[in-house]
Amino acid sequence: AEDVLEPRPGASKHLSSVFQDLDTFPRRHIGPSAKSVEQMLAALDPPVKSLDEFVKQVIPPDVLSSRNLKIRGIQESDQSTSRGVSESQLLKELEEVMSHNHPDVSFIGCGYAGTKVPEVIKRNVFENPAWYTSYTPYQPEISQGRLESLLNYQTMCSDLTGLAIANASVLDEPTAAAEAMTLSMGVLPLSRQKLPNKTYLVSSTCHPQTIAVLQSRAEGFGIKIEVCDILKDDCHRVDELGKDLVGVLVQYPDTEGGVYDYRKLAEKVHKHHALLSVATDLLALTVLTPPGEFGADIAFGNAQRFGVPLGYGGPHAAFFACSDKHKRKIPGRLIGLSKDRLGNPAARLALQTREQHIRREKATSNICTAQALLANMSAFYAIYHGPNGLRDIAHNVIAKTRYIQSAIAEAGFQTGRRGHMNNEPAAFDTFVVESGSKTDAIIAHLRESCLHVRKIDDGHIGITVDETTSEKSASTLINGFRNFGNSSASDKDTSSFEKTHDVEVPAAFKRQSPYLTHPVFNSYHSETELLRYIYHLQSKDLSLVHSMIPLGSCTMKLNATTEMVPVTWSTVSNLHPFLPLDRAQGYAKLIRQLEADLAEITGFHAVSLQPNSGAQGEFTGLRVIRKYHEEKGQKNRDICLIPVSAHGTNPASAAMCGMRVVPIKCDPLTGNLDMEDLKAKCQKHSDELGAIMITYPSTFGVFEPQIKAVCDLIHQHGGQVYMDGANMNAQIGLCSPGEIGADVCHLNLHKTFCIPHGGGGPGVGPIGVAKHLAPFLPGHLRGETGGDKAIAPVSGAPWGSASILPISYAYIKMMGAVGLTQATKVTLLNANYILARLKPHYPIVYTNANGRCAHEFILDARKFKDTAGIEAIDIAKRLQDYGFHAPTMSWPVANTLMIEPTESESKEELDRFCDALISIRKEIAAVERGEQPREGNVLKMAPHSQQDLLRGEWDRPYSREEAAYPLPYLRERKFWPAVTRLDDAYGDTNLFCTCAPVEEE
């Protein structure tokens, strides 16, 4: 390993090494130097001689793998090699690979539109580590920047949809549709929820991927999806379904460009006490009457065309808005305005407690990681353009659409929307051409010019225009049609269309209400102003550019620049997800290799990259298991065993798959699974046992010794083993789910494989499966993924969030097998080093028989409640004063802190963090000894903002300097919380989820 980690040219003096690149990556990714590793091993209790010996004390012998990981180079001819490729080589070779992607020109539409990402936003948000490396804003005092930005996003979505409340994004438009469906079900009386023929009525003019994903989501809830022409015969299906109606979904404008009046439909749906959901388009809503004004209860869609690159399908932020009545049922994360200890307004994650952690197996949504970074980009896009600028873009799109439409009509084609091919001008950005028997020929002809349209069916072509549509591509398109047209106009030049084009939408649909009236959308229209606003928000947020973020179960490791660079290459970011596959051969190669590497790492047969979060991976994996049982004629196997220590997404995902969750106890002493309880439950449910969901190493931070026995037991009882791979960072190269005996495992590429957290997303949650499950991996609309037996798609795009896959790919290729394995060893060492330093000061909840933890461990704060009135939250907030983000708080054990340092942190940083916690322990001791009061002490008052400490009077039992600079390093590097501690109770009772009202003026 030595030379991979510390290349020394000439040290070997062998010719073969003369041209070896020196810019090797593992030594840049792994924090501790070789010398630090030695020092840390010596500081363990008891000390250990070597890293390998240490690993044996952490991982049970029968779990430790004997195989050597193999990671090939980028060139497929490369033999598998233990060394990773260098940073410069990675960029060079990956650039070559991605040069086989051809963005071309797309008129495909279907929910994805070209957009001009303002360069100032691209550089200063999308490419800025201060934005992309931050964590989900669970600690609001050091997250006010992105919380404000997400409030802007919510305000934007709420304003544009005309609905009272909008959340801080869900995954993609189709899963947003699924959330709309389950919310609709959730508001029905329980009796209706249980009806066997309950049906969700879906307009046939929704995007096909929306309908496909709905199918996959409806099944677990026993909902029938009925796709129909919803307005037909005065919406008679609504009436017919009556009590069986779960709700109605329509799209506006619809997938073929139609805009219809849904007022009557809304009334009818409401008559049946059900909800009307509307899939919609934010840009269109700048000119069209918003859904909230025609009776919609829910509106959702994709905010992508607000300045987020296509990225071959994602990530983008889907938005989700609903009426005030349902605000406490809105899925995902919701930012709300509350106030801090000083009464200053401050934003926070609202309604947190309602998350899956509480509802668990009753949850109807498992969304956790969402699309915060992309939501922020979209919000900045709206801020930069302002209401008028957005309307201008909408008008421009309309003008271009109608121009192209009229030219194609003049060329002799009938155009319009489904059932109305009367050449009436498109309402917004999309129209359909009746291409009849020439359909394939036209499409093929246009493809020759690297221009792509949508084949709606054998006789119709769809055309969608966007902000980026240029005169040149428009004329190529028009000329393409002329070649096939019947009219004499076909030899006319496009410039001959001299009539004016009205940009107004039909009067009946014209939006009258104002939107984006808040000053934030009307103040930052020059680049200078926007830049300063971005930096101002940024300055309030703690991220990995400041200090370690020791989030247990979240693996906040380095997001290296070289990994991030390809994301914004145009060969990566500008591809429409439904481009012909042969135009994206670079992606095909990258995906193939990434799947193969992840299969190698997990010890599995096959991998699907479609799920776009960990929770989505869980859902997908369980659906695959259910399909497997079903194929074997065992559809009844619907019991899912889940340890009580599991992450809330596990039971939620199981519930969404229609499984019945049976909890398994854990041993209160060791934290290990209670084997007796497990055996009993297996016995009891032997015939119905579908699966167990288990996290490894456990959520308590320990490699359970009996894991293989667990797998055997489950298999004996006909069940499948689902492994939650959130803790995969502790396994790579040392052991693997496949070898351990699991059948499925999801990975969080946004934890273990370096996709940055983005302040709460994006993520990618691929699943790996054993051979017998591979046939059931998810398919997609055009057969891009999956085979005959595939489950229905789980994401709108075939490869979910394709544009960020290069990050994980780059990580794996640059680390190579040896680097990856070394990283795992160091991640274990870093956690155990902190453990060793803190053990004399704090109780530790669980370790293994050797006194070791895995890659994380739980620090116990419970006893301080008695001794000093101090709780975990006080320690967490006080850590902010020391410049650190708190560890995971009160999960999986209440009133504790779960610490995970990752391999990227240096010994120096670990020491600073330990020093901080030890110093805090002394502050607690002062309270214990009665030297400081139990209330109003420096911990209870934490965190301290500048304004708090600069106030005139000072009557606290500690000094300003003790509050601000408890340790010397803080005088040089101090990160200031922007506000003091948030008032959660106030925020919970006064839910306010749009931009703060302006006080002055």
Add this chain to the structure above:
Amino acid sequence: AEDVLEPRPGASKHLSSVFQDLDTFPRRHIGPSAKSVEQMLAALDPPVKSLDEFVKQVIPPDVLSSRNLKIRGIQESDQSTSRGVSESQLLKELEEVMSHNHPDVSFIGCGYAGTKVPEVIKRNVFENPAWYTSYTPYQPEISQGRLESLLNYQTMCSDLTGLAIANASVLDEPTAAAEAMTLSMGVLPLSRQKLPNKTYLVSSTCHPQTIAVLQSRAEGFGIKIEVCDILKDDCHRVDELGKDLVGVLVQYPDTEGGVYDYRKLAEKVHKHHALLSVATDLLALTVLTPPGEFGADIAFGNAQRFGVPLGYGGPHAAFFACSDKHKRKIPGRLIGLSKDRLGNPAARLALQTREQHIRREKATSNICTAQALLANMSAFYAIYHGPNGLRDIAHNVIAKTRYIQSAIAEAGFQTGRRGHMNNEPAAFDTFVVESGSKTDAIIAHLRESCLHVRKIDDGHIGITVDETTSEKSASTLINGFRNFGNSSASDKDTSSFEKTHDVEVPAAFKRQSPYLTHPVFNSYHSETELLRYIYHLQSKDLSLVHSMIPLGSCTMKLNATTEMVPVTWSTVSNLHPFLPLDRAQGYAKLIRQLEADLAEITGFHAVSLQPNSGAQGEFTGLRVIRKYHEEKGQKNRDICLIPVSAHGTNPASAAMCGMRVVPIKCDPLTGNLDMEDLKAKCQKHSDELGAIMITYPSTFGVFEPQIKAVCDLIHQHGGQVYMDGANMNAQIGLCSPGEIGADVCHLNLHKTFCIPHGGGGPGVGPIGVAKHLAPFLPGHLRGETGGDKAIAPVSGAPWGSASILPISYAYIKMMGAVGLTQATKVTLLNANYILARLKPHYPIVYTNANGRCAHEFILDARKFKDTAGIEAIDIAKRLQDYGFHAPTMSWPVANTLMIEPTESESKEELDRFCDALISIRKEIAAVERGEQPREGNVLKMAPHSQQDLLRGEWDRPYSREEAAYPLPYLRERKFWPAVTRLDDAYGDTNLFCTCAPVEEE
């Protein structure tokens, strides 16, 4: 103009506008909205109805131009158009243009080497506005980040050269050589400085561009440059020259790779009381004995290969180091360590007072803008690699060099260095091949493979290897030679060279001394650690991402992202400056167009882009004038008239051109040139009058009404008019130097044309000239620029800092003629708006007869000295507490502040700034009224750092909150000075210019 500034699609509804891009740039670049412009016009005193009417009150009628500016599109077929191209179009079209640049593979060397720019530095420094938009650190309290970084740079250069002191960069290696020469002359007794045959002895193995630029610089000082084989005959030329010796320059390793022992030479030079200067290479010095250890007095070179892209020649940071004895004569900027009011260590620009402002026409150096941003990049590169990592890179370069050399030798060629073609292994990265009659054929053959070597002369080829040299390019190179070799080895595969290659340098030259031992070079080797260090430094610096930087004469306008993006394209940044011209056709086009646009804007006939700073432009322009006179047989015309108000670089540049400076008085009341004095001086010096240097609008911020008369007068007396274009931002589109009657003008692209200040550089200082001067514009080594009569080159690369030219190019093309003109109007309006708001509160030094200023004006602080004991510096420092960078202080009038807002600032920002100054005026009034003491008040104690305000005791006559939050906006947006006021006196007497010693440990 309306539609350029606020495009409204559909507003016109004309088909022609359907496909017009909406992402127009002028409205993003110009801060105030149309509405703000109206409000500001109304707020003037007296108010004005329209912008055009207002302009007429500012610019004298005979100066105001009647022509309309014409700026063509990027396509050369485009007709000149008033509209600029959109942001997206700019990037698309410029990418196409630059795709005609082919970086290829270069073995050319000659002072420019390929380097791997670490991605983490590229993204977080080079592409980060927080780094690139900051100003020269004249205000140390809000510049500690880059000051620390520049101290790192100085330490790095000092350590590696083995000399006591190094500065914070000079322009490029050849001008550094010139600085060495003038410093060498400056230390001689005056009697020797005046000797008619004084000679600077230059080794013939210095880089040719170094020798060429020395020629151009020596002339003005009356120094003869003698190029010779310096060690020949025991250095007998040194002895021969005796008292005529100005100094000696050698290169180490030399331009052909030779490394020689200069110990004896040093002794001999010192015997004659002259200085030995050594051009050197930082990477080589990690393994070679440093110049400071063999007797060099000065060492300099190019830090480019430490992580700065080639960029077709620049910008890169040249370093300059000298022995302790000469530290107070070191040219350019020097960062020193001092302490703040609280006694904390803090860095600052040291020895500031010795700049040209003081020495003026006695100055031997005119350097002002340097290469701070690039120096910082190089420092971070050294920090990231550390001493061992750098040595590894050096060893790797040596190994690759010797590998290639031995292969070429085996192919049957003699290799070595000049005079030693004995196949002895290269000492470092360069060797020469005796290619004889095959020279051209080999070069042509290699070019077919897109691989370039250096043609040394008709019989020799030079090969230089670098960090980026790959196995593939090495074998292409070797195989190329084999085709022409005589040996049977020519069909052997390169992999057959199985012998080992020693990476040690010859024992006699092997470096023994340690370097980069300071912790800063040994702590940040993981990407996480480096990233946090970069951000930590950044957090201390105020830049344009925070607030307006109203620097009079420095034009800190928006540096738009779209302008910056092309700089890091590989088609822009990876080109060697001596690549065959046909490989850089993209640059050729861009340069041609940029020259044409600048000529159009200035009203001149031709432009040279070679000078890489404003001061360099001055020098170049004056040299052109002198050459013109000389050609006319009037070499005696050596008088240069310069108003007393001129910037210090003006007299310095004149002196460097061998001109005698005659100052011209200004009217103390109006600030205008004293016409009587001017006439008198013209009369007096009529026969010797060479030029006048004049800034327009004047450095007092006024369009002098008699400017045309001045030009006429000078011309009548046979002189030429040199216009300092620092204030060009007030002219564009409204008037021009050419129309006014000037003959030459330099532009600061880093002021008027959006190249960011980079914390003190880079800059570009092109000159425009009238037709009669065009033949004399600077040439270059291979005739890339200039004609028969060209003056010698002034920069190492033909187009100076070529890689940042796209910034100005993009600005001009995106603004278009209308946008540029509108920007000028708004820049005048913004200044006059501030003037109007502040006039009731502060005296204003100069305005024109209508009470208007130009684009800047001078605020008078002089009377407060009496009334309150307050000086301009106190206001400047107090402004930091309000979140603003101080305006230019005490120049051109002592104890005043010169305010220039630029067009990029919005009315809201201007108002905040005015509010701050008005609030400060109230604070002064409180002192005047005796309510606050004259010492220890909030102004005298400014700025306030966090630590200052959080101290336990508080006995000041103002509260902590009054110090920190004097106005409400500061509670939301507060920028904190990192330290309190610097102690200049301490720093001046205790000059300490490397990293602060580590206290603990």
